[in-house]
Amino acid sequence: MKITIPDNVMRAIGILEQNGYSAYAVGGCVRDSLLGYEPYDWDICTSALPEQTSECFKNFRVIPTGVKHGTITVIIDKPLEITTFRIDGDYLDNRRPSEVSFTRNLQDDLCRRDFTVNAMAISSSGEITDLYGGREDLKAKLIRCVGDAATRFDEDALRIMRALRFAATLGFKIEPETAKAIHEKKQLLENIAAERIQKEFTKMLTGSCRDILSEFSDVIKVFIPEAQTDTDTLQRIAASPAEPMLRLALLFGKTDTQQAFKRLRNLRYDNATVNTVSVMLNSTDDSLSIQRPQLKRLLNKYGEKNSKAVLKYSLHSEKITAEQYGIMIENIEDIITSGECYTLSKLAVNGSDISSLGIFPAKLTGKVLHGLLEQVIDGEAENEKKSLINLAKKLKY
Ligand code: ATP
Ligand code: MG
Numbered sequence: 001m002k003i004t005i006p007d008n009v010m011r012a013i014g015i016l017e018q019n020g021y022s023a024y025a026v027g028g029c030v031r032d033s034l035l036g037y038e039p040y041d042w043d044i045c046t047s048a049l050p051e052q053t054s055e056c057f058k059n060f061r062v063i064p065t066g067v068k069h070g071t072i073t074v075i076i077d078k079p080l081e082i083t084t085f086r087i088d089g090d091y092l093d094n095r096r097p098s099e100v101s102f103t104r105n106l107q108d109d110l111c112r113r114d115f116t117v118n119a120m121a122i123s124s125s126g127e128i129t130d131l132y133g134g135r136e137d138l139k140a141k142l143i144r145c146v147g148d149a150a151t152r153f154d155e156d157a158l159r160i161m162r163a164l165r166f167a168a169t170l171g172f173k174i175e176p177e178t179a180k181a182i183h184e185k186k187q188l189l190e191n192i193a194a195e196r197i198q199k200e201f202t203k204m205l206t207g208s209c210r211d212i213l214s215e216f217s218d219v220i221k222v223f224i225p226e227a228q229t230d231t232d233t234l235q236r237i238a239a240s241p242a243e244p245m246l247r248l249a250l251l252f253g254k255t256d257t258q259q260a261f262k263r264l265r266n267l268r269y270d271n272a273t274v275n276t277v278s279v280m281l282n283s284t285d286d287s288l289s290i291q292r293p294q295l296k297r298l299l300n301k302y303g304e305k306n307s308k309a310v311l312k313y314s315l316h317s318e319k320i321t322a323e324q325y326g327i328m329i330e331n332i333e334d335i336i337t338s339g340e341c342y343t344l345s346k347l348a349v350n351g352s353d354i355s356s357l358g359i360f361p362a363k364l365t366g367k368v369l370h371g372l373l374e375q376v377i378d379g380e381a382e383n384e385k386k387s388l389i390n391l392a393k394k395l396k397y
Contacts, residue, residue, distance in 0.1 A: 024121035085109035149181035157188035161200035168207030210238035228253035296342035
């Protein structure tokens with residue numbers, strides 16, 4: 001397999017080499033290239049110290065991204081992260097090394113990396129340094145820690161989540177020793193910031209996560225105790241599109257909506273996710289129908305986006321059939337494009353139209369409007385001002 005290193009990355013490595021330093025592309029980009037995927041970004045590692053790297057690129061825009069950790073960003077066509085070979089010091093809090101020291105050695109830098117498949121480097125001539133059997137593990141589709149797995153998770157427990165995430169997104173299995181250590185060390189996740197866990201978990205949900213959710217349900221329950229990991233739920237998740245909100249809702253399943261809401265908040269999910277998942281979970285009592293009036297009531301209650309989310313959740317939790325779902329979505333699209341009325345704001349009369357009739361006490365205005373809206377939704381009245389006014393006049397409250 002010949003890896004093509006992009007021009008800007010070749011250029012950066014070339015500049016470092018011309019200045020007498022060694023430099024390689026490293027980590028995810030090597031892994032993804034060997035898998036035949038287009039890497040998301042290319043990280044470079046080098047023997048040059050951060051100030052030496054900056055000096056090499058003095059004719060370029062340089063951003064001191066994380067100088068303390070040896071990383072600077074150089075803009076060559078686009079931002080490239082260049083990090084000095086590093087040895088991590090002792091880990092204090094199961095997350096961050098207390099200090100890092102720089103090294104002139106690629107080998108030292110590779111051994112601090114999390115998994116064998118992430119611990120490979122490629123030189124400008126295309127030579128791959130693979131000290132831990134990364135290529136073999138790629139072939140065998142295995143996530144395996146570099147070194148002793150339990151020790152590596154003690155150092156940094158986020159690696160537990162990264163292992164699950166890479167396994168799901170790459171469709172890999174977790175090698176038995178690494179898996180054993182994950183089960184043993186799962187409680188260390190309590191020391192990891194919720195947001196970091198959530199980010200990895202969300203990526204995991206976009207992958208083929210069924211087997212991982214099943215094998216590591218005990219780990220998932222450390223941060224989502226409510227997770228339903230029975231076979232039926234996992235089957236539904238596997239059969240659903242890889243959308244985090246939908247899959248989260250399926251995973252919470254019968255969990256009380258308030259409880260799920262709290263959990264999602266604690267995991268630092270964004271408002272859109274918290275709200276949409278809550279709406280999905282809360283919708284199980286709604287009666288759904290392919291009939292337009294019912295769909296308009298759904299639109300009235302949830303708005304367009306959440307109505308569609310509710311229907312999708314209903315489909316994947318097997319409340320409605322694929323055929324019903326198809327018709328419902330089609331009808332909703334049609335209701336929206338044809339501008340049919342399903343909310344008070346789309347009703348051809350408003351509060352002041354009703355109060356100026358002078359026949360209803362002010363406190364009944366809302367009730368009258370709602371009565372009219374119901375009739376319009378049911379197709380019993382036309383959404384037209386004159387006829388609605390006439391109708392209102394006949395209403396008895
Ligand atoms: P992607 O960017 O596609 O998510 P990646 O492998 O590039 O995957 P990053 O989080 O960008 O992942 O990290 C880059 C590299 O840094 C990894 O490939 C790995 O070698 C190393 N690395 C990242 N996080 C850790 C960690 N917590 N412990 C050890 N090594 C790590
Ligand atoms: Mg990356």
